[in-house]
Amino acid sequence: KTVGIVGCPFSGGQPKEGVDEGPIKMIEYGLIDQLVEMGWSVEFDGHHKFTEFRPAEDPNIGKLKKPRYVSRVTKAVAESVESHLKKGHLALTLGGDHSLALGTVSGTFAAYPDACLIWIDAHADINTPESTESGNLHGCPVSFLLAVDGLINEEITEFSWLKPRLRPDRLVYIGLRDVDPPEKEILKKYGIKAFSMYHVDKYGIGKVVEMALDAVNPDRDRPIHLSFDVDGLDPTVAPSTGTPVRGGLTFREGHYICEAINETGLLVSVDIMEVNPTLEDEVSVFETVTVGCSLASLCCETIRCDA
Ligand SMILES: N[C@@]1(C(=O)O)CN(C[C@@H]2CCCCN2)C[C@@H]1CCC[B-](O)(O)O
Numbered sequence: 001k002t003v004g005i006v007g008c009p010f011s012g013g014q015p016k017e018g019v020d021e022g023p024i025k026m027i028e029y030g031l032i033d034q035l036v037e038m039g040w041s042v043e044f045d046g047h048h049k050f051t052e053f054r055p056a057e058d059p060n061i062g063k064l065k066k067p068r069y070v071s072r073v074t075k076a077v078a079e080s081v082e083s084h085l086k087k088g089h090l091a092l093t094l095g096g097d098h099s100l101a102l103g104t105v106s107g108t109f110a111a112y113p114d115a116c117l118i119w120i121d122a123h124a125d126i127n128t129p130e131s132t133e134s135g136n137l138h139g140c141p142v143s144f145l146l147a148v149d150g151l152i153n154e155e156i157t158e159f160s161w162l163k164p165r166l167r168p169d170r171l172v173y174i175g176l177r178d179v180d181p182p183e184k185e186i187l188k189k190y191g192i193k194a195f196s197m198y199h200v201d202k203y204g205i206g207k208v209v210e211m212a213l214d215a216v217n218p219d220r221d222r223p224i225h226l227s228f229d230v231d232g233l234d235p236t237v238a239p240s241t242g243t244p245v246r247g248g249l250t251f252r253e254g255h256y257i258c259e260a261i262n263e264t265g266l267l268v269s270v271d272i273m274e275v276n277p278t279l280e281d282e283v284s285v286f287e288t289v290t291v292g293c294s295l296a297s298l299c300c301e302t303i304r305c306d307a
């Protein structure tokens with residue numbers, strides 16, 4: 001069993017410095033050794049160097065910020081993820097901000113057209129170029145990926161490489177608690193399944209994960225892409241992240257999601273996103289980086305001590 005690590009030091013989808021250090025710290029903290037100890041062979045030929053992709057000029061397109069930089073980087077990420085998957089490897093992408101999912105999810109669907117997407121996040125990241133207020137592309141990836149008509153008005157030529165393959169009934173969220181009004185409209189309009197923290201409280205994480213899988217993978221026969229924004233966790237668990245929101249997933253709830261999805265045997269591609277090891281004090285940074293590493297490891301569990 002081989003896991004291909006896609007190290008993505010990238011911060012172009014949002015304004016805070018430091019989230020590009022996330023992948024570097026997760027590797028420094030020994031993620032590779034951890035995976036090797038768990039029985040994986042690890043393919044990692046160093047972090048991507050995305051600074052070469054940065055255009056001299058990158059004026060906003062409408063409200064969107066750094067559109068050319070984000071587009072070039074995510075196109076490269078899509079190719080990288082696809083190539084790991086086509087070799088039958090598990091793709092593990094370390095971010096970097098969540099705009100990288102434009103690439104990771106595209107790469108997964110190129111290799112596994114029948115895949116489903118499980119998005120763990122405080123946010124829906126489904127703003128369109130028109131609905132976004134911040135213009136930060138880390139708040140938009142899902143709207144670009146959705147294969148629906150009429151969501152995005154004018155085609156953004158920079159992103160013409162991106163073939164939207166995500167059907168609304170193959171997408172499910174867990175952990176939502178800070179969704180913009182236009183995003184709520186989109187979720188409702190396309191009937192996208194979303195388990196907010198309200199549902200986690202009401203049903204418990206075990207039932208929520210089961211309902212999420214039932215929604216997008218009823219026969220448990222579709223490959224799974226798990227996109228995990230660490231701000232889905234409570235800020236007491238993952239404090240060093242760009243857009244923290246109180247009332248999030250506990251340490252165990254976050255890890256349970258990874259264990260339960262791993263247990264399906266269907267996981268093909270994982271993103272660990274929005275770890276920014278420069279925002280908080282040393283202890284908070286340590287906690288956030290180690291949580292990123294442990295989430296990744298539990299996605300890769302091979303030997304389960306079954307009860
Ligand atoms: N929807 C957002 C966007 O900027 O589009 C607005 N939100 C921040 C905003 C602050 C004021 C109260 C309402 N929320 C961040 C989110 C993107 C998060 C991207 B992720 O990858 O971290 O999930």
Ligand SMILES: [Mn+2]
Nearest residue numbers: 004043084089
């Ligand atoms: Mn590989």
Ligand SMILES: [Mn+2]
Nearest residue numbers: 098121125229
């Ligand atoms: Mn996100």
Ligand SMILES: [Mn+2]
Nearest residue numbers: 122123229231
């Ligand atoms: Mn988020």
